[in-house]
Amino acid sequence: MPSFELDIIRHGPVDRAHAFTALHDDEQRRFAVTAARDKDLAGLWTVVEAYLIQRGRSASQASPHTLRNYRLGVRVFLEHARTQAWNLLKPDRHAPQRWVNLLATSHDDGQILKPATVRLYVQGARALYRALNWAGATEADPFKEVRLPKDPADALTNRPPYRDAQLRQLLDRATPPGHLEVLLLLCAHAGLRIDEAVNVQWSDVRLGERRLIVRSGKGGKTRRVPLSDRLYQSLSRHQRETQTLKPAALQGTLFPYRTRPGALYHLRKFVNGTSELTGLTWQDFRGFHALRKLAGTKLYRRRKDLGAVAAFLGHADISTTRRYAEITPDDYEADLADW
Known part of the structure; x- marks a missing residue:
């Protein structure tokens, strides 16, 4: 990983995003490719966080809660990707839907995961691939057309x-x-x-x-x-x-x-x-x-x-x-x- 990672670890999201984007485009791409190859959460989160801060819908106004949710989704996805030996840069086109289907039937403390939880995890995975695209590491967009479970109950229920x-x-x-x-x-x-x-x-x-x-x-x-x-x-x-x-x-x-x-x-x-x-x-x-x-x-x-x-x-x-x-x-x- 580039040495800049150690220099910015103590700073906040905006500082880290600015440090990443200050790198040459080729260095950003190499960083992202290496992190994806190693399925390295810290490295990949550096790329995702920089993307969300620089290019996300709310740019640098992303709240700490929003960033925590994205990071959680990235972490859960990477745990699955490691066990299934995913090639993150060239993913099997059927693998994303298999993961979503698995999540929809998974259990947490004896309870089936709620559709909202599944959506939160997939949101993190989608952000990861948007960030990898942005960094020039891959053109893959495997979660673009996945079908997500629907919740029959509304948010107030x-x-x-x-x-x-x-x-x-x-x-x-x-x-x-x-x-x-x-x-x-x-x-x-x-x-x-x-x-x-x-x-x-x-x-x-x-x-x-x-x-x-x-x-x-x-x-x-x-x-x-x-x-x-x-x-x-x-x-x-x-x-x-x-x-x-x-x-x-x-x-x-x-x-x-x-x-x-x-x-x-x-x-x-x-x-x-x-x-x-x-x-x-x-x-x-x-x-x-x-x-x-x-x-x-x-x-x-x-x-x-x-x-x-x-x-x-x-x-x-x-x-x-x-x-x-x-x-x-x-x-x-x-x-x-x-x-």
Whole structure:
């Protein structure tokens, strides 16, 4: 592998991508060919990451969560490719579909892999081949026409929003640290993605305007979000506590962590430590995104306007919003009564 790999290992994705693309085209191709020949995860991820940062749909705005998902897909694919002695640069044209079919009938902890999981893995494999094409290592595009399993259930059935009662149990029966209460409300009341929430700066909190500026939105978009009464009060308390205990922190982010894993660590510790009070255990936790779905669902039930919900959640495509607003027969029962 080129010596540049050791020089950039300590830097972030953008620095690594720039270092890779600074190489001569022939050197990029040799690097990619060698990594593919050896089925070397670290080397191949260097190429994929550089491609996603330089040429991906959102370019350098790819979130850490998105990059982790792509890397997971690449890793799972490479594990299979090693056991099946794939030639990555000249793959058997039937091999990709065989792998997808195998995934669709595979088990994880006794459960058949969900279609969404299969799609995530294949997304990583497709990104790998787009990156190898981009680096000039191969022209193969073996996943272009593979058939993927369809999920008969919609996203809200598989991963429903939390209920208001569950959020109240967590916030009212126990007393979470100020930063955790703010974090939960940023997701459940302001509708932020977790990667957006953990990167909010105090300078983005406009308590006088009762607004929050989200600068790290998906695709690099910025939006302004109104504050609910409870979120306003929670942010005000957290700001006062921060001012008293650690004034310098007011120049930075709201939280003592800036990543999803860091947020999960603190939340898991709190949930497990208060389960007798709240009646909730860590097994009840379905991820931060279900809090965002709660925000979308509540706003839709108030406004009955998917366009407003899309703007609130920062969706460019309103069809995406449909997966965030749970609609039940109760929502339209009265409208049908006098038909």
